Amino acid sequence: MSIRYPAPLQPGDRIGVTSPSSGVGSQLWPRLEFCIKYLRDLNYEVIVGDCMDGSGMTSAPAPDRAAELTAMLVDPAIRAVVPPWGGELAIDLLPLLDLEAISAAEPTWLVGYSDLTTVMVPLTLRTGIATLHGSNLMDTPCAVPQPLLPWLVAASAPAGSTLRQGAARAYRSGRHEHYAFHPQVQKMTFNTPGRWKLLSAPDDPAVAVSATGRLIGGCLETISMLPGSPYGDLVGFASRHAPEGLLIYVEVAEAEAVIVARMLHHLRLAGWFDHxxxxxxxxxxxxPSGDFSQHDALVHALDDLPVPVLYDLDLGHIPPQLAIVNGALGTVALTPATATFVQRLT
Structure with missing residues (x-):
């Protein structure tokens, strides 16, 4: 069964903004307004929903958030939905989303990361519609370093396209510009050299490995809650959509190392790495958890998997971000000279 890719996003198209999880506090509204203007200056039409309040844990009651997100995803005039950011409790939307209506509609890009993957992963697993793991709306004006691609570029690619990316030379660490004080910032500071590594041989200068499979993944703290529910049937997705096998990707937002190890073991026990x-x-x-580091957590949970485990990739809560299409056929390759990430929208 084929993955369904949304139509290419083009200038003149309508983009919907809603907050399925956390809303935007008053201090950050200037940044939100700047980001909306940024998209409008690129000739996109932007509409903003009602579920945007940042005064509480969520932007609105769950039924309201689910209804607004569903309405945007089934509206044929809206070609992408880009929330400001994630949050904490998007999981409460899952039984309330009208997945049948979303599946019956023409596919629309849902873009984001963090808690948004709590919705994006089930959406792809249940409907076969591609979703886009990438920078959220509040980060969208910030330039993405080559050879990475902005989500706007990935969303503009038609079905059948090939997206080529690779490892960034550096990532952001330490203090950085806060949007509350610098609402119009369009540049992130990438101040720490980085490289992708193979877990079984992190310091081997001659390492060479590659793998291909359908991409699926997201924020470990949230998607690790999905196995065992109707929204986390990765095995079923693999049998329907991924005879080639899978490339599973995860990233940690804030969990300490021992909790990361537990969550990864949970995914293993649930069969999420079987394909x-x-x-x-x-x-x-x-x-870390005392002397137990984040690297130790990966070794404890994943070191004996019979497939390559690559880590320190450019995805998640430490910028910059690869644009990753859930459902696309991906190939990752690591050699002594290069680290590449290719996606085919097939």
Whole structure:
């Protein structure tokens, strides 16, 4: 069964903005307004929903958030939905989303990361519609370093296209510009050299590995809650859509190392790596647990998997971000000289 890709996003198209999880506080509204203007200056039409309040844990009651997100995803005039950011409790939307209506409609891009993947992963698993893991709306004006692609470029690619990316030379660490004080910032500071690594041989200068499979993944803290529910049937997705096998990717937002190890073991026990041709792990923003590091967590849970495990990739809560299409056929390759990431929208 084929993956369904939304139509290419083009200037003049309508983009919907809603907050399925956390809303935007008053201090950050200037940044939100700047980001909306940024898209409008690129000749996109932008509409903003009612579920945007940032005064509480969520932007609105769950039924309202689910109804607004569903309405945007089934509206044929809206070609992409881009929330400001994630949050904490998008999981409460899952039983309320009208997945049948979304599946019956023409596909629309849903873009984001973090808690948004709590919705994006089930949407792809249940409907076969591609979703786009990439920078959220509040980060969209910030330039993405080559050879990475902005989500707007990925969303503009038609079905059948090939997207080529690779490892960034550096990533952001330490203090950075806060949007509350710098609402019009369009540049991130990437101040720490980085490279992608193979878990079984992180310091081997001669390492060479590649793997191909259908891409699926997201924020570990949230998608690890999905196995065992009707919204986390990765095995069924693999049998329907991925005879080639899977490339599973995860990234840690803030969980400490021992919790990361537990969540990864949970995914293993649930069979989430049974059809994997490789596991890709983003650069972690989480702390250690005493002397037990984030790297130790990966070794504890994944080191004996019979497939390559690559880590410190450019995805997740430490910028910059690869644009990753859930459902696309991906190939990741690591050699002594290069680190490449190719996606085919087939």
């Amino acid at each position: 994997a041709n490789a596991v890709l792990v983003g650069r972690s923003a989480g702390p």
